[in-house]
Amino acid sequence: MCELLGMSANVPTDICFSFTGLMQRGGNTGPHRDGWGITFYEGKGFRTFKDPNPSCQSKIAELVQQYPIKSCAVVSHIRQANRGEVKLENTHPFTRELWGRYWTFAHNGQLSHYENLPTGRYIPVGETDSELAFCWLLNQLEQQFIALPADLTALYQFIAQCCDKLRSLGVFNMLLSDGESVFTYCSNNLHWITRRAPFGEASLIDEDVVIDFQQETTPNDVVTVIATQPLTNNEQWHKMRPGEYCVFHLGELKATNHGFCAPQLPPNAQPKSA
Amino acid sequence: MCELLGMSANVPTDICFSFTGLMQRGGNTGPHRDGWGITFYEGKGFRTFKDPNPSCQSKIAELVQQYPIKSCAVVSHIRQANRGEVKLENTHPFTRELWGRYWTFAHNGQLSHYENLPTGRYIPVGETDSELAFCWLLNQLEQQFIALPADLTALYQFIAQCCDKLRSLGVFNMLLSDGESVFTYCSNNLHWITRRAPFGEASLIDEDVVIDFQQETTPNDVVTVIATQPLTNNEQWHKMRPGEYCVFHLGELKATNHGFCAPQLPPNAQPKSA
Incomplete structure (x- = not known):
């Protein structure tokens, strides 16, 4: 299995704090080597x-931990190989x-009987179930919509249906982004937290690091972090349910299985840290 | 205009030395900021x-200069923007x-009347003439061949024909790689050098750095470096002619306009530096 990490923010935000936690699971506090x-x-x-x-x-x-690259949409993954050897072409995330x-995809889980899913013009380069599932998903999207649909609800519901199908083949936790939204789908393990004013302190589970977000933020900042398991031990993370999806845009929950949420879009603020 | 740098090698080789020269042209000794x-x-x-x-x-x-990443095929580019703003989506190389x-492309030059070239399923994300030309080229390849042809001569000649067409729209120096071969096409400025035993010293034009390749290599190593302008001042670089193409594979010149060269394929040797 693997671990996922994603971020959606309303101002360009670095993910150094969360990434530091995740990286420890890549061989130190976790088996994802x-x-x-x-x-x-x-x-x-x-x-x-x-x-x-x-x-x-x-x-x-x-470098990625020390050099704050600021972004409004991030997808990250650490891998414990099951399908496909340990090679660069099998390393997530995948982008097409x-x-x-550009769509970027990362998967946690393992699928069976996936080999014959039709991928159309999207041909996998590596040998993972994950990349093949991604190619299949993009092909499904292209068959269903000629271009990015104006009705995003229809898009999200269709992606969720595709994810339901993949979940029927095994464990399928997923992050998917087009740089605007971050789409998350839960098969068994996926958590998220939205941080906004008043900001407090957070302390990493995997390393002895505490951050005071109030020092790093402005009152308008909204940042959501999505992770396989909670990364901090003093905050309340939302645990997603099997078959649940969440779409985040500029840090706000925008849509779930239960409907479309009108996002709050606060004015731009200063860059910060997550 | 921009500068190109490519490498083809028969053993995984780092490009730190050549990259150090090129990077100086990105704002210090050259205007490519x-x-x-x-x-x-x-x-x-x-x-x-x-x-x-x-x-x-x-x-x-x-990091890239200091951390030796070893590879048999490299494509690099520094940009002086003409078409398209200074933005990440307009930054070369492009990969599809x-x-x-995975095919990777970098372009030096500027095209006119390129906007209506049909790109089929390859839709440009940024606004450069270069990315559009790349999308057009891939679409041409896909229309011409169902899969990678067994007859590579036919593939190379077809790519060269496409490049001829792009050259008729302006200046088109190009590097293209599928990870196996490095295809180069010259409109006005492209040079290459193949280094093999007996290796000697090389000294960078753009920075006060000398390397003794004999210390870094084994007798079987073959490494070709391709660059817009020669990077060293004490070696003999081949200047390509307008309309000329060269295909390098495992460091050796494999094909040009003048025919197909049977490549020498020496046994694997130790990683080295270029």
């Missing part, structure tokens, strides 16, 4: 850092273009 | 580091999947 990756969106562009080496020993992971946007 | 990027293949996978900030000031460029492989 088989690679890690993180994708930061900046506008319509993205940058991905990845490594098939354990995150707790990775020079590149060290659809409708003139 | 508008971003830089580098893609390293490892097997079928790749990793890309990129930044819309000047390379000579970039923390990430510093075709036939189950």
Whole structure:
């Protein structure tokens, strides 16, 4: 199995604090030694850092922890290999273009009988069930919608239906982003927390690090962090239910199975830390 | 305009030496302040580091210079923006999947009347002439061949024909790789050098750095470096002619306009430095 980490924020925010917690699970406090990756969106562009080496020993992971790259949408993953060898092409997240946007995907879980899912023009490069599921999902989206639909509810519900199908093949916890929204789907383990004013202190479970978000934020900042397991031990994380999806946009919960939430869109504020 | 840097090698080789030279042109000895990027293949996978900030000031460029990432196929670029703003989505190299492989592209030059080139399923995300030309090229390849053709001569000649067409729209120097071969096309400025035993010393033009390749290599190593302008001042670089293409595979020149060269494939040797 693997661990997922995602972020959605209304101002460009670094994820150094949360990433520091996650990276410890890549060989130190967790068994996920088989690679890690993180994708930061900046506008319509993205940058991905990845490594098939354990995150707790990775020079590149060290850079990502120390050098605050600020983003409004982040997808990250540490891997404990099941399907597919420990190789760079099997390291999440995976990114492909659809409708003139880059879509980024990371998966926690394991699927069976997935090999014959049709992927159309999206051909997997590596051998993981995850990349194949991603290619299938993009192909489904392309078959269903000619372009990004104006009705985002329809889009989200369709993605959720595709995820339901994948969940019927095994364990399928997922993060998916087009740089605007962060779509999350829960099969068994996925948690999220939205931080907003008044900000307090948070302390990492996996390392002896405490952050006072009040020092790092402005009153308008809204930042949601999504993770397989809670990363802090003094905050209340929402545990998602099996089959539940959540879509976050600019830090706010925008849609779930239960409906479409009108997002609060506070004015831009200063960059911060998550 | 921009500068290109590519490498093809028969053993995983770091490009720290050449990259150090190139990075100085990103704002110090050259005017290319508008971003830089580098893609390293490892097997079928790749990793890309990129930044819309000047390379000579970039923390990430510093990491790439200091941390030897070893690869047999590298594509790199520093940018002086003409078409498209200074933004991450406009920063080269660009990577897309075709036939189950990742293809990576970087362009030096500027095109006119390119806007209506049909790109099929490959939709540009940014606004550069370069990314659009890449999308068009991939679409042409997909239309022409159902899968990677067994006859690579036909593939190379077809890519060259596409490049000829792009050159008719302006200046088009290009690096293209699928992780196996590095395809180069010259419109006006592109140089290459193949280093093999007996290795000697090389000294960078752009910084006071000398390397003794003999210390870094084994007798079987073959490494080709491709660059817009020669990076060293004491070696003989081949200057490519307008309309000329060269394909390098495992360090050796494999094909050009003038025919198909049977590549020498020496046995694997130790990793080295380029």
